[in-house]
Amino acid sequence: MAGFDQLGARAIAAGVAAGDFSASEVARAALDAIEAREPKIQAFLQVSAGLALKAAAATDARRAAGEELGLLAGVPVAFKDNMHLLGTRTTCASLMLEHYESPFTATCVRRMLDAGATPMGKTNMDEFAFGSSTESSAFHRTYNPWDITCVPGGSSGGSAAAVAAGEVTLALGSDTGGSIRQPASFCGVVGMKPTYGVVSRYGVVAFGSSLDQVGPFGRSVADVALAMDALVAAGRDPFDSTSQEVPAGFLAHLEASVEGMRVGIMPDLMGHEALTPEVRAALDDARVALGDQGVEVVEVDLPHMASSIAAYYAIGPSEAFSNLARFDGVRFGYQQPGCTTLAEQTALSRAYGFGAEAKRRQMLGAYLLAAGVYDKYYYPAQQVRTLITSDYRRAFARCDAIMLPAAPTTAWCFGEVSDPMQMYASDLFTISCNIAGNGGVCVPVGLGADTGMPIGVQLQGPAFQDHKLLRMARALERGLEESGRIKPGSVAPAFAGKGGELA
Amino acid sequence: MRNVREVLRDWEAVIGLEVHTELTTLKTKMFCDCRLSHDDPPNTNVCPVCLGMPGALPVPNERAIEAIVMAGIATDCQIQRRSYFYRKHYFYPDMSKNYQTTQGPVAFCMHGHLDLEVTGQGAEERPEFTVEKAAGGSYVVPIRILRIHMEEDAAKMVHVGGTEGRITSASESLIDYNRCGTPLIELVTEPDLRTPEEARLFMEQLRQTFRTLGISDCSLENGSMRCDGNVSIRRRGDERLGTKTEMKNLNSFKALHDALAYEICRQAEVLEEGGVVCQETRHWEPSRRRTVVMRAKETSDDYRMYPDPDLAPFDLSDEFIERCRARVPELPLAKRDRYVADYGLKRADAAQIASNPAVAAIFEEVVVAVAKDVIPTVANVVVNLLPATRAVTAAQVASLADLLANNTITFAAAREVLETVDGTDANPETVVDERGMRQSTDTDALKTTVDEVLIRCADQVRQYREGNRRVIGFLVGQCMKASHGTGNPKLFNQLLRERLKG
Amino acid sequence: MGLTRKEVRGIAEYARIALTEAELDEMTTYLNEAIELLQPIREYNLTGVAPTFHPIGDLSNVMAADELDANDRALELGVALGNAASTQGRAFRVPSILGDGGGDR
Incomplete structure (x- = not known):
């Protein structure tokens, strides 16, 4: 049988439900893959083998009892280490919390587990999510699966790397200024920051409370959509005053036609001096791919960006x-x-x-x-936030999504960016989305011609239009797949198939 | 030092109060669903939210918001539809997040007032109102309320190794977070109070109001109602404000009055000796009847307040505010006025009954069940006998008032009857009969008693005959005693006078 | 007109972060650079622009019923105290509060 890393979340859940393999077999395969790949990736701060096997056994027992299984039955998932999970430490990659045992489980984690997911462990991050490279973790680096001399991005670098290296099928990250989308771009995976309020923040250690939002990483847009369904299915979280009701159905409408939808581009931004030529080329490819899918390209402006x-x-x-x-x-x-x-x-x-x-x-x-x-x-700054939000409102009156780079460059090498101001500047294309509270998603576009490293393109959508945003992301992915530029679901080649055979 | 009444002839005191009231009648805390309780073992009612654990988030208690809006309506405040919770930062472990969630410049309730009626001796602390006082012995003054805002209470700390459990010289402190997150409303007055008596009365009236609303047990003793006082003084006629000091540990009405009185006198002494009053926080020591410096306040604290991003703004609807208004019961002052108007009660009696919601409830139940001419007797019983009881029913009070009104029993007997039926469902009339307490109107029997007393009290008889008519009261008392309370004191009085005349 | 070393020391004292002399120098440089980065927001005419403190649209009046622990979030004593370095009996323990002349409250 194939390695578990060749399967998407939907395929694993379907396989477990059908009895093709058990959740316990998948969990053991994932633990096997982690053991084989982790020495070089170091995406995890803690692998929760005991919890994983117990959860998987519970899933198998449910199936044996004839109960209905959840959307993510048996799917191996990792959680950024700022998310509480009973039975694990929550360290935020900080010496401050080195021995901190989670006293409760975060709502977002709970929802994944309620959907049947198998918790594989907690992933590395920049300390308290302050950073863009995961280098500020107090414990160790995480290595980019596409080139282990490079950073995985950050702050959710561990989650992005774990998914990219095929150690898990899905992972959750948090995004305060680009901390899901930028590492997704660096590691060549899909990463989604939903609209502020879509996913509960309860149990996620706060960085910027009006900016933080939790979202999933996956190796395909469909996997991310499935995770979104699991995250919102139970409705708004009564423990988070800023959480709002969002209907599920992300996956159900994913393949619907985008014919006639419009994507906005900002010509000025395309010519931004910080963009490397290969990132610019990737944006062109993405525009063409969306055009092929029937999406109309319009020019928009965000003057206060x-x-x-x-x-x-x-x-x-x-x-x-x-x-x-x-x-x-x-x-x-x-x-x-x-x-x-x-x-x-x-x-x-x-x-x-x-x-x-x-x-x-x-x-x-x-x-x-x-x-x-x-x-x-x-x-x-909060007044400027109003101006930026109005800019977006005006722009979204003319288009369904705006296309931007996720980062101006591909992943950099360790130690290459050490000046805080230089690090802050690299967030330019992602943070306005957090300021306005809108949804954003990063989709891999392929490898850069110069560096050979993954490049992602970012789509941002209006608040609470995340279904439509993911539909557009899927159209982009489909277009790029059809033109042979990417193969959704694939693992970083150096790690694909290393351990993790489904026995 | 001179006493405060003397000092206030030369100096005018300017007093403002900050009153914190815990909403003790709620079931749960302000921002989480932990139980509100005063007497559980330390750290029993704690959860990630009130322990300030990372990742925890607050959700406001709707009943608490209703309670503060009711408090605002009852004190004539303008209810603000739009307001935010803010974070107020200070590093101190009694607040588990190292910031307190409270309100910003706009509170739920702004710009209200309470009218104070100052009577009796207390009125004499305010010399400039002598004219009005001469007229009615009292004066009325409106006290403006700046705001009432919603916040959360802090944890309890026990300081170990110091004196009297005080923080100074403590070697360590122990923290119990049970109280942390208790819904707390803070009322801030304008500096409109001028005497310690006004401050005391304001607190009393506020307590009556909040108790009537049912939002708190308002116990100064247990700390569910706490008061800080700011006071400065200035020469009479001077417009400029003096330097103020802040008073802490005012945990009784007496402490509030006495600490302010002491502080006014102390400041006057300092200024009269050419000194300056320092801006500082002072602690009232009831045992030594003085205030001592707790800390100097040279600069105002920077709490780095900003709107709490974890809490959505409030935009209260008309419907919400009207729902709160409908839940505000008749308040003590209105009740007092109604008792005077409808039942002809004396103002002081009416005020006393109206000030205690439980007493007022019994009064209202009885008053509709008895004949109109019995009402004064009902008031008499409710004012003078009811406060000493624990659980007396309206029916028992009504029956007792009837027995009194038709001269079946004496007032002394009524007290005994009430003590007997307290906490039971016994009928007062049955008790009266069982114990033979009915007043005797058998004149012959009474005459016998009178004659016995006159023989026994030869001294008093002589005094009476020498012109000391007041001694008759003593003789009536002796007759009552001899008849075991069953004689009618009026009849005894009449019979005694007749006998002594002869 | 940037922040001085002394001012930065004051902020560190307020924020309860002990800094070495070398760290204080680095922090002073950093803060002045960061403040420079913020200048663009001072260049707009923001008269009449309402602030957006919460990116939540029209969401308001979010409240919960006054109901006891329906979700049972109250923690067992062992869990409540479990992550604390110093406890005594059922309580959290801190050293002397006034030793440094800090405030009584």
């Missing part, structure tokens, strides 16, 4: 400072021993527990929220 980095770095760090204030070493987290006063204990615990970037963001946030400073940056 240039300010989105500034707005983002006012809003994000302010919210991060506030969200991370709770890490004082009293109720949880690292506590400096031997301190005689609370203030000393707090300051030293935080100094040890947080890495450099986590300290930088919190310091910036603490400054930006100070009396007198708040009115100079934070408040106007």
Whole structure:
């Protein structure tokens, strides 16, 4: 039989339901693949073999009892390590939470498990999701499956790499300024950031509460659509005040025709100096592929987009400072021993527990929220947010989705980008989507002619039009597949088939 | 130091109050579904939300929002439809997130007022109102309320190794998060209060109001209602405000009054000796009857407030506000006025009955069940006898009032009857009969008693005859005693006078 | 007109992050660069533009019924205290609060 990494989520769930193989067999195959591939990828911070086998056995028992199986029956899934799962640690890749045992399970994780998914473990990330390369993890690097001298992107680099290397079929990440879409682009997988409010944030360690959104990674748009169905099927989450009701049916309408739909492009942006020629070429390919599927291309403009980095770095760090204030070493987290006063204990615990970037963001946030400073940056940033949102509204009156790069370049090598400002600038094409709260998805377009590394193209859609956005993403994928540029579902070649045979 | 009444002749005090009230009548906390409870073992009612665990998110308790809107309606506040919750940051472990979720510049309730009626001795603290006082012995003054906002209470901390459980000199502190996240409303007055008595009355009236609304048990003792006072003084006639100090630990009405009185006198002494009042927070020490400095407040704290991104804005609908309005019961002042108008009660009696929702409920039940001429007797029983009881029914009060009104029993007997039926379903009339408490109207029997007393109390008889008419009261008392309370005191009085005349 | 080292030290004290002298230098440089990055938002005329604090459309008045723990989120004592480094009995424990002249509340 084939390796489990050759199967998509739908095929695994169908195979388990049909009795072609058991969920336990799939789980063992995934554990086998992880064991074989992980030494070179290091996508995981914790592999939850015990939980995985137990969940898979439960799925098999349900089938044996004749019960109906969930959408993701037996599908191996990994979770970014800022998502709580009872029975695992939730470290956020930080020394602060090195030994933190999850006291409960996050809603998004719960929904995947309720759909029958098998939890394989927790994936590496930039510390507290501050970063774009997963290099700021306090524990170890994660290597890009397409070239292990390169970063997988970030902050959800572990989740993207685990999917790209075929260690799991699906993974969840979180996206505050591009942390799903950029690593998806770097690792050649599909990554979706739904509209803010579509997926519950309850149980996901917050970075920027008004920007964070959870979403899935998969090796095809269909797998991502299936995961979205599992995430929203139970309705809005009463534990998250900002969560909203969204109908399921992402997969059901995925193949519907896009004839007559319109995609917006921004000619100015296409000529942006930061874009490498191969990324520009990929955007052209994507435009052609969408055209082949009957999508009309229109020009749109987002005049305030240039300010989105500034707005983002006012809003994000302010919210991060506030969200991370709770890490004082009293109720949880690292506590400096031997301190005689609370203030000393707090300051030293935080100094040890947080890495450099986590300290930088919190310091910036603490400054930006100070009396007198708040009115100079934070408040106007929220006004600029209104302008950016209006830009999108105007643009979406003329098109169904906007096409953008997911990142200006392909994956860079370790240590190549160490300056924070340079790192921040690389978020240019993804963060305006978080500022407006819209949905965005990154679809692989193929390998760059110069670097040979994966390039993804990003589609952004209007708020709560994520079904239509995924339909457009699928059209793009179909077009590229038809022209032979990509093969959806495929694993990074160096790792395909390494371990993970379905016995 | 001079006493506060003297000081207030030269100085005017400017007082503002911040009153925190826990919504103790709710079932759950402000932002999670943990049980509200005062007496569970430490850290029993805690969940990821109120422990501030990473990933936890708040969801506001609808009943709490209704309660604060009701509080706003009851204090004539403008109910703000649009408002946000804010995060107020400070590193202190009694707030598990190191920020408190509270409201920003716009609170649910803005710009209300309570009218205070200051009577009796307390009115004398305010010298400039002597004219009005001469007229009615009291004055009425409106106290403006700046705002009432919604927030969450902090955890309880026990400081170990220090004196009196205070934080100073403690070597460590223990934290219990059961209280953390309890719904709390904070009312801030404008600095309209001028005397400690006004401050005390304001708190009393506020407590009556909130109790009537049923939103809190308002226990100062248990800390479910807490008050901080700000006070500054200025020379009479001066428009400029003085430097204010903030008073903490005002956990009784007496403490509130006495701490403000002390602080006014202390500030006056400092200023009269040419010193300056420092802006500081002071702690009231009831045992030593003084305030001591807790901390200097040189700069205002920077709480880095900003709208909480985890909580959707509020945009209260007319329907929501009207639903709250419909749930506001008749308030104590309106009730008092109605009792005066409808039942001819004395204003003070009416106010006393109206101030306690449970007492008022019994009164209202009885008053519709008895004849009109019995109502004054009902009021008498409710005001003077009911407060000492635990569980007396309206039917028992009605029966007792009838027995009193038709002179079947004496007031002394009524007290005993009420004590006997308290907590049971016994009929007062049965008790009266069982114990032979019916007043005797048999004049011959009473005459015998009177004669016995007159013989026994020769001294008092002589005093009476020498012109000390007041001694008759003593003799009536002796007769009542001798008749075991069954004699009618009026009849005894009459018979005694007749006998002494002869 | 950038932030001085002394101001940055003050922010670090407020944010309860102990910084070494070398870290303080780096942090000062970083904060001034970051603030420079934010300048574009000060260049718009934002008069009359309402802020968007929540990217949630018209969502408002989200509340929950006052019902006891229907979902049983209350934690067992062992779990509640399980991640804390210092506890005593049923309570979380912290060292002296006023040792540094910090505030009483």
